[in-house]
Each structure stands twice: as structure tokens, then as C-alpha cells.
Amino acid sequence: MKKLIKIFSVLLLLVSAVVTGALATGPAATVSAASSKNVKKVASGTVLKKIKKSGKLVVGLSADYPPLEFTKNVNGKNKYVGVDIELSKQIAKDLGVKCEIKNMDFDSLLVALETGKIDVIISGMTPTAERKKSIDFSKIYYAEKNDYFVINKADKGKYKKTSDFKGKTVGAQTGSLQYTVMKKHGLPGMKVKGLAKISSLLMGLKSGKFDGVLLGELNAKTYAMNDSNLALVKSTLKQDQMGNAVGVAKGQKDLVAAINKTINKCQEKDLFNKKFIPAAAKDMKTATKKSNNSMTKYTSYFVTGLEYTMIITICSVLIGLVLGVIFALMRLSSNKLLHAIAVCYIEFLRGTPEMVQIMFVYFGIGMLVKNLPALVAGIIAIGLNSGAYVAEDIRSGINSVNIGQTEAARSLGLSQAMTYRYVIFPQAFKNIWPALGNEFITLTKDSSLVSTIGVGELMYQTGLVQTATYRGVMPLFITMCIYFVLTFLLTRLLNFLERKMNLSSSRA
Structure with missing residues (x-):
């Protein structure tokens, strides 16, 4: 057991050095800025x-x-x-x-x-x-010659020219020219809000989150043409380049x-x-024909998304469980090097946003490992993140087992490895099962974050349906229901296994 932990620690130390060096030179920063000179x-x-x-x-x-x-x-x-x-x-x-x-x-x-x-x-x-x-x-x-503010048709009398948006909240796609234009040449008091997807911006417009959404001419006219509840106002904001x-x-x-x-x-x-x-x-x-906008025609999209979500969840759970056990033992180890590596890993992964970790693995580590698929990168990132949380759960479970159990096992001639395998771990996992179950359910929902790097899971497929049908809320509602059913069934399964464990321990 000790040799295995040492081998893993050396490998992880090397990986940590590579990751730390990469972070220091810039790829992580490019995730949001997309313009690092150090890439x-x-x-x-x-x-x-x-x-x-x-x-x-x-x-x-x-x-x-x-x-x-x-x-x-x-x-x-x-x-x-x-x-x-x-x-x-x-x-x-x-x-x-x-x-x-x-x-x-x-x-x-x-x-x-x-x-x-x-x-x-x-x-x-x-x-x-x-x-x-x-x-x-x-x-x-x-x-394109012009940009246009997309507004709710009900507000047509309220917004007739660009100056009417003074002091108003206007949305734009993050990273787009329109977003930059409003940041540089926006009206006094104008609040600029950016979102990654135009479908999300238009949902925000319809729900009153935005007073208008600034889009390019073709894009704005397309959405207005296909949605009778939208209207357009020509923008006169200064354009640096078209x-x-x-x-x-x-x-x-x-x-x-x-x-x-x-x-x-x-x-x-x-x-x-x-x-x-x-x-x-x-x-x-x-x-945009009504016959093509029915959600039943997009069943295959949601099925494909569910398949990817399940693959990501199952693989990430296995990675997180293995890493959790290893790092829990390393953190409990009397070896200062192993303890330090485990602490750094756990604190770093728990202290940084999971979305940033996903993008860093795909874009940053992907520079070292050529042709790294987005799905694999997403699984690795979520698995690594899960491992940090599972490690703390397992550590607390091990600490909850009475020290007398270890002493009794060792006095009977069991080795340290056998003591952990047959005495400590069974009791520890029973104690922390609710916490582990909660982590697995959270991980299922967190799989939606990999849509940012183009993995075709549920949220990614939802975005495709929104774009194809020009309907924003219904695809989200269906996805929300799918996630609920998935997590509900998983909760029932975890509760069943917990009852089985309690029953077997009471018989023992």
C-alpha cells in the first residue's frame, strides 16, 4: 500500500509541477481574456x-x-x-x-x-x-452596415432611438463586437450585461432582465422575423470596424x-x-415552421445529451472515488511529503472554479497532449475536482472510526493494508455514505459545465434545440425535468444501498 501511494505521489507531483508552470505562463488566463501573449x-x-x-x-x-x-x-x-x-x-x-x-x-x-x-x-x-x-x-x-437593438414589441413606443437606452440595461454576447462597442462607446448610465448565448440573452429580454439586446444586422433581423414579439431599433453607437x-x-x-x-x-x-x-x-x-418546432422532433437530441451526461457522470465518479481514497490516505499519512501533496491538491481543486478547471484541462493541458478530445478532457477535469471533495469525505469517515478498531485488528495480526481493507473502510464508507451520495448527485448536475468546451451533453444539446426552434424556455424546462428524474432515481438508489448496508451491519 505504501509503495503504491509513493508511486502515485511522484506522478502527481510531476503533474502538479506541469500544471503550476502552465498556470504561471498564461493558458488559464486566456480562458477568459482569450488574448494572452504567453500562450x-x-x-x-x-x-x-x-x-x-x-x-x-x-x-x-x-x-x-x-x-x-x-x-x-x-x-x-x-x-x-x-x-x-x-x-x-x-x-x-x-x-x-x-x-x-x-x-x-x-x-x-x-x-x-x-x-x-x-x-x-x-x-x-x-x-x-x-x-x-x-x-x-x-x-x-x-x-454588415449596422447594429440593432432588439426589444420587446410591447416597448416599441418606449424605445425609438439609441438615446432612449440611456441608463438602461442592455445585453450582448460575451466576446462579440457589440459587447465591446457598448463597453467603449455606450451611453451614460447604460448597464452592459454579457452572456455566452444569444438565446439566453433573448430569454432575458423577454423576462425583463434586459431592456434591449444589441446584435448585428443580419442576426437581429433574423430573430425579429421569426418572433412576432420582438422589434428592432437601429443603433447609432460608434463602430470602430465592421x-x-x-x-x-x-x-x-x-x-x-x-x-x-x-x-x-x-x-x-x-x-x-x-x-x-x-x-x-x-x-x-x-x-421555424410550427410542424418542425415540436419538441418531440428533437427527442434524439435530448437522448444523445443524456447518454453523454451518463458517460461523464459514471467515469467521473470512478475517477473521483479512486483519487479520493488515495488522497485521503496521503493526507492522513505521517509522511510529510505525501501529506503536503495531498493538502495542495485538495485545497487547490476545492479553491478554484470547476468551469475554469475544465477549460484549463482542455485548452492548457491539451497543448501538451495533442488531440485531447473534449469529452475526455471534461471527464478528467470533473473527476479530478470530485476527487478533492471525496478525499475529505473519506478522511472524515476514517477519523470517525474508533481507534480501538484499528488496535484490535493489528493485535489480531492484520497488516495495515488489511486493517484498512477489512475493518476501517467498511465502517468509514457506511458513515459517509450520505455525503458521498450528495457528491455523486452534485457531480451529475456539474456535468453540464462541459458544454462550454463543446461536449454534447444535455445542456449542449439544449442550446442546439433552442437555436434550431427559436424557443428558449421549453427546451430548458425539458432539460430541467430530465435532470430531476435522473437525480431522483439516483437518490432512491443511494437510499436503497444505504438501507442494505444498515441491515447487513445490524445482522452482524
């Missing part, structure tokens, strides 16, 4: 070679921005559609490769590009001066040249106005 840059001229070698172009986007990028239900399966999707396919075709879409939160795209998780960003992104510090851009492929471009990692001049060649061809043939936008409008019209 390990992609080597010049390597991305196009990687694309050619792999035979696929990995495009990062946030599929909640119709008509540029959104989702459509095709025979129960999710399909990405929109102007940017068509452009992505055209670029991939000209490069002689397949197009792979990776959907994630908009404010995570820059980090994903800088760390090599995606090859390009094609998500209605404007090449601002701040973004150009981190990545390079193609030429402008589509320019237009959408393809984001590429620094130093990839050959890839930028290839993308610009495709954009030039599309603009010369006027494909945006003749093909891409009409196709997106047709997809939107199909998606």
Missing part, C-alpha cells in the same frame, strides 16, 4: 500542412447566430447550416479536404484557435485591433492566402447574395 503559438506555416495531412479543416464557431451559423433538425439529427457554414465548406473544398464543424461558446473560440483545437474561426467574427494581437484574419468576406473575416493562428500566411483566394472567388461570383444567404433563409423558414 504557446502555433508554429508558422504548420496549420495548412496539418489540414492537408489530416484531410479535414476543423472550423470553430458558435452556432447560435442565424443566418450566419445555426442548427437544423434533419430526420432527428443535428445539421449545421448558414452563410458561414457554406463558406467553410467552400474553403474546405478548394483545399481538397473535408469540413469538420466544432461548436463552442463564442468567447472560447480565440483560445481554441491559439491552442490548436481548431484550424480556423468562421463565426461572424470582426477583425478588431484587440483580436489582431492574438490571431491573424483573412480579408472581409461579408460586411465586417466579418476568417480567424487564423498567427504566422499562417499560406493558409490566409488560400482562404482569401476562396473569398475572392465567392465575391466575384456573388455567391453570398445569390447562393449562401438564400440557402440560409430557406433553412430558417423550414426550421
Whole structure:
């Protein structure tokens, strides 16, 4: 047992050193800022070679921005559609490769590009001066002339011009140009609130959380066209720059040249106005029909989300349980090094937000381990976090066992390992079972956090349904019910096992 713990401690010490060093050099900071100068840059001229070698172009986007990028239900399966999707396919075709879409939160795209998780960003992104510090851009492929405030139609008489939003609360997508514009050139007293998803912003608008939501022209007109309860007010806030471009990692001049060649061809043939936008409008019209908005048509989405949620939960529980036992024993050890490692691990993991840990494992550790899947990264991060809490539960359980039990076992000739296995652990787990059960239930709900890195669990699938149906509340209600049923059944199972343990101990 001691040898096993020492081996684990050495490995964990090495991992801790790597993680600490990585934190000090910047990837964790890029999670929120997405513009760290310390991120390990992609080597010049390597991305196009990687694309050619792999035979696929990995495009990062946030599929909640119709008509540029959104989702459509095709025979129960999710399909990405929109102007940017068509452009992505055209670029991939000209490069002689397949197009792979990776959907994630908009404010995570820059980090994903800088760390090599995606090859390009094609998500209605404007090449601002701040973004150009981190990545390079193609030429402008589509320019929107104006931004618009989306308001509730009932407030149409209240808000007629930009100045009417003075002192009001206005929402915008975090990381978007509109969010930056309001922060820099907003009206006196204007309160700017940012959320990752536009669907969440519009739900906030309808529920009175926001007085308006600032969106780009195409996006704003799309939502207003498909929701009779919304109206638009043209924005006159100062714009530093307008237009959408393809984001590429620094130093990839050959890839930028290839993308610009495709954009030039599309603009010369006027494909945006003749093909891409009409196709997106047709997809939107199909998606917004009442017959296609029924939640029953999206059953497969929720089933897929539930499957991923269960996989994440079960794997994370096993990782957390194993790590919990190891670190509980290390913290109780008389060895100062083992004790110190356990304390650092437990305190650090319990003292930092789980979402930051998930993003750090995916973007930060993912730089060291190439091609780390988002699902694996999410499981590792949640398992590591759970291990810290389970360790403290197990430690308290071990401490609750009377010392006389240990002394009696050792006097009967049992080794330390056998004493823990046959005497201490059975009693400790019985004492802490309610606490462990609570941790497992919490972990089931925490699995929703991995949606931020594009894992297709329940919350991720809910976002797809919201975007595809233009309905915000109903998909959330269904997801909430699924989580309730899941946790309710898990609670009943844990209570049943607890009664069995109590029954077996009373018989003994």
C-alpha cells in the first residue's frame, strides 16, 4: 500500500509541477481574456500542412447566430447550416479536404484557435485591433452596415432611438463586437450585461432582465422575423470596424492566402447574395415552421445529451472515488511529503472554479497532449475536482472510526493494508455514505459545465434545440425535468444501498 501511494505521489507531483508552470505562463488566463501573449503559438506555416495531412479543416464557431451559423433538425439529427457554414465548406473544398464543424461558446473560440483545437474561426467574427494581437484574419468576406437593438414589441413606443437606452440595461454576447462597442462607446448610465448565448440573452429580454439586446444586422433581423414579439431599433453607437473575416493562428500566411483566394472567388461570383444567404433563409423558414418546432422532433437530441451526461457522470465518479481514497490516505499519512501533496491538491481543486478547471484541462493541458478530445478532457477535469471533495469525505469517515478498531485488528495480526481493507473502510464508507451520495448527485448536475468546451451533453444539446426552434424556455424546462428524474432515481438508489448496508451491519 505504501509503495503504491509513493508511486502515485511522484506522478502527481510531476503533474502538479506541469500544471503550476502552465498556470504561471498564461493558458488559464486566456480562458477568459482569450488574448494572452504567453500562450504557446502555433508554429508558422504548420496549420495548412496539418489540414492537408489530416484531410479535414476543423472550423470553430458558435452556432447560435442565424443566418450566419445555426442548427437544423434533419430526420432527428443535428445539421449545421448558414452563410458561414457554406463558406467553410467552400474553403474546405478548394483545399481538397473535408469540413469538420466544432461548436463552442463564442468567447472560447480565440483560445481554441491559439491552442490548436481548431484550424480556423468562421463565426461572424470582426477583425478588431484587440483580436489582431492574438490571431491573424483573412480579408472581409461579408460586411454588415449596422447594429440593432432588439426589444420587446410591447416597448416599441418606449424605445425609438439609441438615446432612449440611456441608463438602461442592455445585453450582448460575451466576446462579440457589440459587447465591446457598448463597453467603449455606450451611453451614460447604460448597464452592459454579457452572456455566452444569444438565446439566453433573448430569454432575458423577454423576462425583463434586459431592456434591449444589441446584435448585428443580419442576426437581429433574423430573430425579429421569426418572433412576432420582438422589434428592432437601429443603433447609432460608434463602430470602430465592421465586417466579418476568417480567424487564423498567427504566422499562417499560406493558409490566409488560400482562404482569401476562396473569398475572392465567392465575391466575384456573388455567391453570398445569390447562393449562401438564400440557402440560409430557406433553412430558417423550414426550421421555424410550427410542424418542425415540436419538441418531440428533437427527442434524439435530448437522448444523445443524456447518454453523454451518463458517460461523464459514471467515469467521473470512478475517477473521483479512486483519487479520493488515495488522497485521503496521503493526507492522513505521517509522511510529510505525501501529506503536503495531498493538502495542495485538495485545497487547490476545492479553491478554484470547476468551469475554469475544465477549460484549463482542455485548452492548457491539451497543448501538451495533442488531440485531447473534449469529452475526455471534461471527464478528467470533473473527476479530478470530485476527487478533492471525496478525499475529505473519506478522511472524515476514517477519523470517525474508533481507534480501538484499528488496535484490535493489528493485535489480531492484520497488516495495515488489511486493517484498512477489512475493518476501517467498511465502517468509514457506511458513515459517509450520505455525503458521498450528495457528491455523486452534485457531480451529475456539474456535468453540464462541459458544454462550454463543446461536449454534447444535455445542456449542449439544449442550446442546439433552442437555436434550431427559436424557443428558449421549453427546451430548458425539458432539460430541467430530465435532470430531476435522473437525480431522483439516483437518490432512491443511494437510499436503497444505504438501507442494505444498515441491515447487513445490524445482522452482524
